[in-house]
Amino acid sequence: MTTLLASLAGCTWYHADPLQTVNTSTSQDSIERIRVDPASMPLPELSAHIFDPTDGLDISEVAMLAVANNPDLKLARDDLGIARAQAFSAGLLPDPQLAIASDYPGQENTTRAFSYGLSMDVLSIITRSANKQSADATVTKTDLGLLWQEWQVIAQARQLFAKARLAENTLPLLQRQLNLSRLRYERMAAARRDGNLTSDTLTAALTSYSDARKQYTDAERSAEQTHHDLNALLGLSQTVHLQLVGDPDTATLANSTLEDALKNLPQRRPDLLALRAGYDAQEQKYRAAILSQFPTLTVGFNRGRDTSNIYTTGFQINLSLPIFNRNRGNVAIEQSTRQRMKDEYQTRLNQAFADVEHLRADSVILTRQLAQVEAALPEAEHAAQQASEAFAEHNLTLGAYADAQAAAITKQVDLATLRESLTEQRIGLQALLGGVIPDPFSNDHS
Incomplete structure (x- = not known):
């Protein structure tokens, strides 16, 4: 009786945990109350950065907030807790039967x-030893998978930051271009009503105005989509409007750094290390299935x-x-599963090399385009400045003035867009190459 009571005392008791029926996304009022511990960040450059939302969020603070508050990462951490509980269960000895x-x-x-x-x-x-080793390897796989997911969320947060800053910089330019196109069309429409302008000239002005309006509307919609995506990634309510400050880091990785990263890619990428840990777990499952033949x-x-x-x-x-x-059926299943995991690892590794090479080649094209636009911009801005001076002195028509301004604005928007695309590409390349793997993972999978 004493033994039975002691066993009951060590049992876990049920506690209800009801579901919420309200929106628990972070609101505007609670943004400044969020605390992020830099020591918990998965990348060294973030762990050395101070999180202070009171003066706006720079690109690193946006990434830190994403790691701390992203809904999918919360689910991934729950999965890690499940894997650890399963490893704990696998290590328990079976109860004797009375x-x-x-x-x-x-x-x-x-x-x-x-x-x-x-x-x-x-x-x-x-079979306990094999099952325990398999469960431990699964924990490592899940933990590395979480690290890789954190890195991807950081890259997405940085890319969305770059998109949001692009919208903030280009929307005023597109608004100015729209205003000029509307003014020219309205002036020409009045001239057409007075019989001083032909219909085909007015049609050209209307087309230009419609194109400018569509371009501005498309940019507005893109900015709204970026706002939605960024808030969703950060776990924020859609009513929250972040104050973004600073610009993305546009530093280019040196070729030597790229080559070193590619050479050590299997040791740098958490997803590849996670697949290796999953393969180790499957090895132990296969071993346990063989032992179960007895x-x-x-x-x-x-x-x-x-x-x-x-x-x-x-x-x-x-x-x-x-x-x-x-147990021949289970042995065959575990053996085939091991082969699939081996093939999955090799496929992912091959794809990683291919993705990096693709981004490197595309980066060369973008860099060349950027250089061409940068070279052409001063001339377009100079022409716009001369047109402004001539228009102010009534030596230039409104149409010619608007065309010169539109040409300069188009080059400015193209330049900002190319720079943003190149920034996104470099962020994606850094995410593909991987960063510093924490020592426990490196030691286990070196």
Whole structure:
């Protein structure tokens, strides 16, 4: 009885945890109350950065907030907790089995018979080591998968920051271009009504105005989509409007750094290390399946008394006969699964190299385009300045003035767009190459 009470005292008791029925996304009022511990950041450059939302968020603070508050990362951390619980379960020894029986004879001069026995599943002890190692490797796989997901969220946050800053810089330019196009069209429409302008000239002005209006509307919609995506990534309510400050880092990785990163890619990328850990876990599952080919063995001891008051002590062995099944099906399944995981790792590794080479080649094209636009911009701005001076002195028509201004604005927007695209590309390249893997992972998978 004492043993039973002690067992009950060590049990876990049920506690209800009801679901929420309200929106729990971070609101505008609670932004400044958010605290992010730099030490918990998965990249060195973030762990050395101070998170202070009171003066706006720079690109690093946006990335830090994403790591701390991203809804998908919260689910991934829950998955890690499940994997750790499963590893804990795999390491537990099986409970012994207690059997008690009693017979009550219906005849005089006889004694109540009883028997009790204690048994243990031996095979579960034999396979415990392999199952525990498999579960531990799964924990490492899940932890590395979480690290890789954090890196991807950081890259997405940085790219969305760059998009948002692009919208802030280009929308005023596009608004100015729209205003000029509208003014020219309205002036020409008035001239057409007075009979001083042909219809085809007005049509050209209307087309230009419509194009400028569409370009501005498309940019507005893109900015709204960026706002939505960024808030969703950061776990913020859609009513929150962040004050973004600073510009993205546009530093280019040196070729030597790229080559070193590519050479050490299998040791740098958490997703590749996670696949290796998953392969190690599958190796142990395959080993456990092979061990389970041996007969199931249960050993026990018993003590009893029959109705004639004779006591007996003995043992029992339950042994399965491996004649038909012999666990061959599970062995084949685990072996095939191991082969699939091996192929998955190689496919992911090959794809990683291909993605990096693609971004490097595309970066060369973008850099060349950027240089061409940068070279052409001063001339367009100079022409716009001369047009402004001539227009102010009434030596230039409104149409020619608007065209010169539109040409300069187009070059400025193109330049900002190319710079943003190149920044996004470099952020993506850094994410593909990987960064510094924490020591525990490196030591386990070197």
